[in-house]
Each structure stands twice: as C-alpha cells, then as structure tokens.
Amino acid sequence: MPIEIPDVVIDRLPVYARALASLDRQGRDVVSSQELGAQLGVTPAQIRKDLSYFGRFGKQGRGYNVKRLLEELHQILGLDRKWRMVVVGVGQLGHAVLSYGGFAPQGFDIVEAFDADASVIGKQIGDLVVKPVAAMREALAGQHIDIGIVATPAAAAQQVIDALVESGVRAILNYAPIAAHVPRHVRVKDIDPVLSLQSMTFYLKSDLAHSPPK
Amino acid sequence: MPIEIPDVVIDRLPVYARALASLDRQGRDVVSSQELGAQLGVTPAQIRKDLSYFGRFGKQGRGYNVKRLLEELHQILGLDRKWRMVVVGVGQLGHAVLSYGGFAPQGFDIVEAFDADASVIGKQIGDLVVKPVAAMREALAGQHIDIGIVATPAAAAQQVIDALVESGVRAILNYAPIAAHVPRHVRVKDIDPVLSLQSMTFYLKSDLAHSPPK
DNA sequence: CCTCGATTGCGCAATTTTTCGCAAATGTAG
DNA sequence: CTACATTTGCGAAAAATTGCGCAATCGAGG
Numbered sequence: 001m002p003i004e005i006p007d008v009v010i011d012r013l014p015v016y017a018r019a020l021a022s023l024d025r026q027g028r029d030v031v032s033s034q035e036l037g038a039q040l041g042v043t044p045a046q047i048r049k050d051l052s053y054f055g056r057f058g059k060q061g062r063g064y065n066v067k068r069l070l071e072e073l074h075q076i077l078g079l080d081r082k083w084r085m086v087v088v089g090v091g092q093l094g095h096a097v098l099s100y101g102g103f104a105p106q107g108f109d110i111v112e113a114f115d116a117d118a119s120v121i122g123k124q125i126g127d128l129v130v131k132p133v134a135a136m137r138e139a140l141a142g143q144h145i146d147i148g149i150v151a152t153p154a155a156a157a158q159q160v161i162d163a164l165v166e167s168g169v170r171a172i173l174n175y176a177p178i179a180a181h182v183p184r185h186v187r188v189k190d191i192d193p194v195l196s197l198q199s200m201t202f203y204l205k206s207d208l209a210h211s212p213p214k
Numbered sequence: 215m216p217i218e219i220p221d222v223v224i225d226r227l228p229v230y231a232r233a234l235a236s237l238d239r240q241g242r243d244v245v246s247s248q249e250l251g252a253q254l255g256v257t258p259a260q261i262r263k264d265l266s267y268f269g270r271f272g273k274q275g276r277g278y279n280v281k282r283l284l285e286e287l288h289q290i291l292g293l294d295r296k297w298r299m300v301v302v303g304v305g306q307l308g309h310a311v312l313s314y315g316g317f318a319p320q321g322f323d324i325v326e327a328f329d330a331d332a333s334v335i336g337k338q339i340g341d342l343v344v345k346p347v348a349a350m351r352e353a354l355a356g357q358h359i360d361i362g363i364v365a366t367p368a369a370a371a372q373q374v375i376d377a378l379v380e381s382g383v384r385a386i387l388n389y390a391p392i393a394a395h396v397p398r399h400v401r402v403k404d405i406d407p408v409l410s411l412q413s414m415t416f417y418l419k420s421d422l423a424h425s426p427p428k
Numbered sequence: 429c430c431t432c433g434a435t436t437g438c439g440c441a442a443t444t445t446t447t448c449g450c451a452a453a454t455g456t457a458g
Numbered sequence: 459c460t461a462c463a464t465t466t467g468c469g470a471a472a473a474a475t476t477g478c479g480c481a482a483t484c485g486a487g488g
Binding site for chain 2: 010101102103177179181189191193196199203204207
Binding site: 006008009043045046049059060061062 | 474475476477478482483484485486
C-alpha cells in the first residue's frame with residue numbers, strides 16, 4: 001500500500017530543502033517548480049513528481065510556499081530533530097570532520113570520537129576527548145547512537161564498521177576507500193573524492209584538448 | 215556510431231579498478247565477475263555489462279585477468295597519466311584537502327592553492343604557497359590545469375567556479391554546498407557529507423526504533 | 429462574475445538502466 | 459578426445475526512472 005519511494009528521490013530531497021532554505025533567507029515567499037528547477041539544474045517535472053510521492057504541497061497558478069515546503073521536507077527527512085553521531089578515526093581526515101562546522105547547525109551532533117593510536121587517544125578536540133577504539137563497545141553501550149562516521153585507514157574500516165553496527169548504529173558515513181559490508185538494515189553513504197575525480201577524468205581524457213568553449 | 219556510455223557506468227568503473235588493484239596487491243591473477251560482484255555488492259551481470267561497453271576482457275570459464283583488466287580500466291578512465299589540479303579556498307576544509315595524502319598516489323597533483331583571506335595568503339603548505347584568489351587568472355594563464363577543487367564558503371563558490379572555468383578548467387570537484395552552474399563542457403562532482411547524512415536520516419526516521427537485527 | 433495567464437499533480441509514454449538467459453568458449457579430469 | 463563444470467558477452471526482457479501532456483485550479487484584473 002505505501003508505495004515504495006525510490007532512493008534517487010530521497011537523495012534529491014535534501015538538495016531541494018537546501019535551495020528552499022536559501023530562498024527563505026532571501027525572503028522569498030513562493031517559488032514555482034520551474035524556478036527551483038532552473039536554480040538546481042533539474043527539470044520542473046522531476047521536482048513535481050518527486051514531491052508528489054509525499055503529498056500535494058503546491059498551489060496551481062502560484063507554486064510552492066517556501067516556508068511550508070521547507071518544513072514539510074524537514075519533517076519527511078527527519079531533519080526536525082537532532083541526530084547523534086560518533087567519529088572513528090581521528091587522523092588528518094577525522095580531525096577535519098570533527099572540526100567541521102557544517103554538521104551541528106543541521107542537527108548532526110558528534111558525541112564521541114575514537115581512535116586506535118595511542119598518540120591521539122586522550123587528546124581533546126573541541127569538547128570531546130578521543131577514546132580508544134578498543135573500548136568503543138563499552139563506551140557506546142549505554143547511549144543511543146544514530147550514525148557512525150568512519151575516517152580510519154582502509155585496512156581498519158570494515159572491522160570498525162562491524163563494531164559500529166553491533167553497537168546499534170544504523171547509518172554509516174564512510175570516508176574509507178572500501179566497499180563496506182553491512183546488514184540490510186544499515187545504510188551506508190560513501191564519501192570518496194578520489195572516485196569522483198577518477199570518473200571525471202574519463203570525460204577530460206576524451207575531450208579534444210583546448211577546444212574553446214562555444 | 216560510438217554508442218553513448220551511461221554516466222552511471224563510468225561512475226562504477228573506478229570502483230572496479232580499486233577492487234582490482236586490491237586483488238592485485240593480494241597476488242590474485244584472475245577473478246570472475248561473480249567474485250568481484252560479491253566483494254563490491256553489485257551483480258555479476260552488471261559488471262559484465264559495464265565492461266562490455268569497452269571491449270571483451272574476460273575469458274569464458276575463467277574470468278578476468280586482474281592485471282590486464284586493471285590496466286584496461288586505467289586506460290579507459292585516463293588514470294595512466296597525471297592530472298593537474300588547483301585548490302581554491304584554504305580554510306579548514308581546503309587545508310585538509312591540501313594535506314590529504316590520497317590524491318598524489320593516484321596521479322592527481324595539486325599545483326596551486328588560492329584564497330581570498332589575507333591571513334592565509336603567502337602561507338606555505340607542503341611545497342605550495344597560497345596565492346591571492348584575485349590573481350588566479352594571471353597565475354593560471356600560462357599553465358594547463360585540468361581540475362579545480364572548490365573549498366570556499368558557499369557565498370564565494372559560484373564566482374570562483376566561473377573564474378576556474380574561464381581559466382580553462384574542465385572539471386570541478388565542489389565541496390561547497392551550492393548547485394554549481396557551469397557550461398556544458400565542464401564536469402562537476404559534488405562532495406557534500408551533509409546531503410549524504412540528510413538522505414540517510416529519512417530511513418533512520420522511519421525505522422522502528424531499536425528493532426534488533428534479525 | 430468572467431477571462432486569462434500561470435502552475436500543479438498525475439496518468440501515461442518514453443527513455444534509461446538493470447537483470448535475465450543462454451550460446452559459445454575455456455580449462456580440467458578422465 | 460570427450461564430458462563436464464565454469465564463466466563470459468550480449469540480445470532481449472524487465473524494471474526503474476524521467477519526461478510529456480493536459481485537466482483542474484488559482485489569483486489577478488477587469
């Protein structure tokens with residue numbers, strides 16, 4: 001009965017939400033799928049179809065009320081509450097993740113940090129103290145953690161992911177360059193700039209060099 | 215005549231290449247689409263179909279020669295040569311990008327870094343000195359840059375991207391939370407952990423809390 | 429109250445992507 | 459040399475996703 005909503009649709013909703021938030025800050029009250037689409041580089045039809053999975057939010061002849069739609073999307077995506085995350089791996093990358101200011105304002109709170117290396121264990125970063133990854137199970141036993149961020153070397157990543165899953169984490173943001181194995185009830189999103197670069201080079205390579213933009 | 219190759223296929227090739235590189239390091243000589251698929255979580259049929267866009271690399275009854283296929287993929291993707299990149303924006307994030315050790319070994323060299331902030335201009339990072347973004351056009355005028363990495367605040371990003379494009383860059387790795395506007399001959403890949411998190415929460419939200427893994 | 433330009437929601441068609449199924453080929457073992 | 463267990467490559471079917479077309483609706487302006 002509750003028709004299946006495609007993953008691709010879910011992936012686009014946060015993009016819409018971000019654009020709407022920006023419009024809202026600019027004081028815009030309404031926006032059409034046409035205009036939103038032009039701004040985001042997607043077709044108006046796609047936006048309307050995507051939204052139609054969840055309800056009827058627009059008004060014919062007018063478009064969408066920015067505040068209203070933004071709120072709906074937040075609710076749909078579960079962005080109307082806080083999410084608790086832990087970071088595993090506090091090297092260069094993990095450090096950057098921990099100091100990144102973009103998570104907290106969106107309701108994503110990092111509440112623990114773990115590492116295997118004695119030289120960073122005990123170190124204070126922001127208001128967290130890095131704990132030994134060996135003691136992760138115990139440290140997480142009492143609390144509810146929604147999301148695990150994996151920023152370890154590739155060799156350690158699968159092991160860490162297994163431990164996170166056993167600790168009840170149901171979503172993983174994986175910065176390690178591996179294809180993670182997880183049970184079906186766990187979501188994984190990979191962040192891998194190298195893969196992104198490596199697919200773009202395919203197109204660069206085949207472009208005839210230096211052709212001036214038309 | 216040269217049938218169009220879907221973007222999704224190109225996006226998967228680097229994943230295959232990485233898995234093959236790993237198998238090669240482990241000393242494996244051949245691998246079947248079955249095994250490779252199991253390792254990566256994709257169907258064997260998909261791997262075979264993807265590869266079939268580019269040629270016939272396997273042997274019936276045996277599978278694929280690991281070294282051979284890896285080399286072919288490198289050639290297809292243009293990974294058999296160096297790519298020159300610049301970083302714009304040397305804040306927390308840009309700094310992490312500059313110090314990240316994962317680009318160079320794959321042939322992605324960062325050859326310039328720019329920022330708008332006087333407090334970082336002139337600073338030395340690795341063997342680069344941060345130059346003023348205002349002088350980017352001149353600095354890039356002589357050289358050929360393949361890829362621009364944008365790690366500026368959102369407000370500056372589009373402007374920076376325009377400048378990169380005018381300087382001849384044909385691919386952009388965009389860390390800024392905006393939907394970039396570029397001419398059709400320019401490729402963009404976005405890296406945005408917040409969007410990834412925001413789509414995962416949709417599934418977390420609707421999961422009934424604490425259901426034990428089956 | 430009527431007309432008009434704009435815009436949604438949605439059924440349906442078109443397109444894209446994935447999966448299936450199997451003939452042909454390969455290597456091994458007897 | 460034959461039988462057999464594998465596994466590829468690829469055409470064709472199936473599934474997923476996107477885009478089209480248009481009736482219904484809305485608000486503005488007479």
